[in-house]
Amino acid sequence: MKKNIRLIIEYDGSNYGGWQRQCNSPSIQQELEEGLFKLTGEETLVQGAGRTDSGVHARGQVANFFTNSSIPSHRFSLALNSVIPRDIRVVDSREVSPDFHSRFWAKARHYRYAMVIRPYGLAIGRDYYYHIPVQLDIRSMEEAAELFKGQHDFKAFQAAGSIAKSTTRTIHYSKLTWKDPYLYYDVVGNGFLYNMVRIMVGTLVHIGKGKIKVSHMENILNSGDRRLAGPTAPAQGLCLEKVYYDEDNLLIKSFN
Amino acid sequence: MKKNIRLIIEYDGSNYGGWQRQCNSPSIQQELEEGLFKLTGEETLVQGAGRTDSGVHARGQVANFFTNSSIPSHRFSLALNSVIPRDIRVVDSREVSPDFHSRFWAKARHYRYAMVIRPYGLAIGRDYYYHIPVQLDIRSMEEAAELFKGQHDFKAFQAAGSIAKSTTRTIHYSKLTWKDPYLYYDVVGNGFLYNMVRIMVGTLVHIGKGKIKVSHMENILNSGDRRLAGPTAPAQGLCLEKVYYDEDNLLIKSFN
Incomplete structure (x- = not known):
């Protein structure tokens, strides 16, 4: 066998x-x-x-x-x-x-999105960060990141033209970490729609730039309209950090 | 003008x-x-x-x-x-x-040497780390790193065939930092001979592998014999972090 x-x-x-x-x-x-x-x-x-x-x-x-x-x-x-x-x-x-x-x-997946916020791009590690040359309102972004938590219909946060059967997903963890000049977004969810993490990040960055208000986040989620969310952040900043399984069935431990 | x-x-x-x-x-x-x-x-x-x-x-x-x-x-x-x-x-x-x-x-230069200690090499960031697939005795390496501090003749730690006028240099700072699986060596000195940092690291790694005893470090320094020091560690792990100047003459601050 x-x-x-x-x-x-x-x-x-x-x-x-x-x-x-x-x-x-x-x-x-x-x-x-x-x-x-x-x-x-x-x-x-x-x-x-x-x-x-x-x-x-x-x-x-x-x-x-x-x-x-x-x-x-x-x-x-x-x-x-x-x-x-x-x-x-x-x-x-x-x-x-x-x-x-x-x-x-797979019960959950942890993605990390890495950004560098400074006037000039990175030379060292440039393939692993999204370079943003302007200052961001990180506090507003943190507020918005909180709103992704829980069960929501993420239809507005999937690539246009996707045909997922259900667009409801549960986000267990959604947090920004600022280590000047680096900004990390960590998100753990039971599943992600096509381009979902990158659209979430693009929306957070738009909020950081003042182009979208935190108070509009609920509208965007409820609308199911891709056009209301922010742009899709570049691929290079994204990393699949970990996949979680049932501890009973597999050797992988900890849901930290 | x-x-x-x-x-x-x-x-x-x-x-x-x-x-x-x-x-x-x-x-x-x-x-x-x-x-x-x-x-x-x-x-x-x-x-x-x-x-x-x-x-x-x-x-x-x-x-x-x-x-x-x-x-x-x-x-x-x-x-x-x-x-x-x-x-x-x-x-x-x-x-x-x-x-x-x-x-x-320039009054001093700060170099950092980055290693990753695990069975398999790094995929992400592989151009910035020296991969060492075996466990090292980090405590002995820390002891040895201490011995580089101060003014010494570093003749044994320069590339064979170099023709520096003086081979005496002063090391202000010499320290290892272990962040599993990463090991960093930070060194600040008033100047460095050709390949000096890489030979210092190669020697520390040989000490970590038990191929050179910490008690021999003094002999190696005194001997001025390149053959007694360890091999030259690969270039990719090395990074010139900072150059220090007199605060009085320039705008650069802090000797941290």
């Missing part, structure tokens, strides 16, 4: 078209599947928990795949790292129960 | 042959000089305080140049940033006294 192997993966998304396999550009999924083919000779589907977009990074992407290989489960990380590009690192591999599915079993 | 303009510069050294102009690869100095030529039509020497090597980064490189241009001094940063590559950012520009010289006037 095939073993089900779970991977935890860190990657720099700068040079990829995103997580998912596609025709016109390399993807993280493809690199991992090709790496596994080199190691095992098997054509395998590597199923990821979050379909990160082009330019989006991950520190804690979770994926799983099935294999007949005799490679010990915990050795897949080392073995894969020897055959995949340096900007993708498998930081953990282990066998999990046969019914584990990285995406369907 | 020409104005003397001082720049503070941040750069990602990954794609450069170093600070200094050279034949076979692009340099930070050349990019700045070409940028100034585009702005002013003048062929200018941009004199840097620290000649960082290929792959070495800077957050606080200081440089100065003379110009007849009518561009206001504080606008040079913005103007230069519009014509130089994104991996070099001028974060400050201002006029200083005509006799200011970025290198000769």
Whole structure:
């Protein structure tokens, strides 16, 4: 019987078209599947928990795949790292129960969005931050970030033209951290619509610039109208930090 | 009379042959000089305080140049940033006294060396850290770092074949900081010999691996023998954080 192997993966998304396999550009999924083919000779589907977009990074992407290989489960990380590009690192591999599915079993995802607020862009780490050259009203942004918490219909915060069955999501954590000149937005939710985090950030930045009032946030949420929310913040600032699962079913601990 | 303009510069050294102009690869100095030529039509020497090597980064490189241009001094940063590559950012520009010289006037330099200690390399930020896949005895390294403090002949800690007139330097600050999985080494000195910081780090890492005993540090310093010190740590972990000048003569404050 095939073993089900779970991977935890860190990657720099700068040079990829995103997580998912596609025709016109390399993807993280493809690199991992090709790496596994080199190691095992098997054509395998590597199923990821979050379909990160082009330019989006991950520190804690979770994926799983099935294999007949005799490679010990915990050795897949080392073995894969020897055959995949340096900007993708498998930081953990282990066998999990046969019914584990990285995406369907995920209970929550933690994304971090990183900004740098100063007149000049960053030279060091420029691929990991959204550069904002003007001062922001961070207190108003903090107020607005609070309003994302709880269960809401996030229809206004998904990319126009998306066709999600339900647009209701629950946000468990939504907080800004200011470490001059860096501003971080951390958000944990049971799921995210297409471009949702980036539109939330774009809206927060618009609030910080005074282009949207905090008092309008409720209207935007209620309207379900994408045009009322802020612009989509650039991909490079976004990082999938962690995917949470039921402690009972998996080895991943802590919902901090 | 020409104005003397001082720049503070941040750069990602990954794609450069170093600070200094050279034949076979692009340099930070050349990019700045070409940028100034585009702005002013003048062929200018941009004199840097620290000649960082290929792959070495800077957050606080200081440089100065003379110009007849009518561009206001504080606008040079913005103007230069519009014509130089994104991996070099001028974060400050201002006029200083005509006799200011970025290198000769420098009283001290602060370098930070960044390491990551874990089995797998970094994907995110991989160009800014030296990856060490084995555990280190950090306490012994801390002890050894203390021994660099003060005035010593650092002949054993300069690249073989160097021809510095004097190899005596004074180290004001020498400290390791462990933020699992990151290890930082901060060092402030009145000057550094060629490759000195990288050989100091290579020696500390050898001590952390148990290949050199802390008790041998004094011997190594006294010997003046490059072969007794550890290997030269890779360039990518090194960053010139700040250059210090006399407060009386310049606007730069604090020796923190």
